[in-house]
Amino acid sequence: MNKISDDILYKVEKPARYVGGEFNSYNKDKSVVDIRYAFCFPDVYEVGMSHLGSKILYYVLNEREDTFC
Secondary structure, eight states, X not given: XXXXXXXXXXXXXXXXXXXXXXXXXXXXXXTSOSEEOOOOOSSOHHHHHHOHHHHHHHHHHHHSTTEEO
16 A cells, blocks of 8 residues: 655645545455455545445445455
């Protein structure tokens, strides 16, 4: 994983878009899952993370033991 230095983050307008680690995010061992799913939303980070449909799909996929989203 790449580490973003503090001096760069001070220059970024909305650093939460880039640092990850949101509340209620799943963290599974990627070596034991069969499916890895990259979920994308065609808008800015804040819109995608507040979209109810995205949250439902993210929850449903991560509730499966064989899937990491």
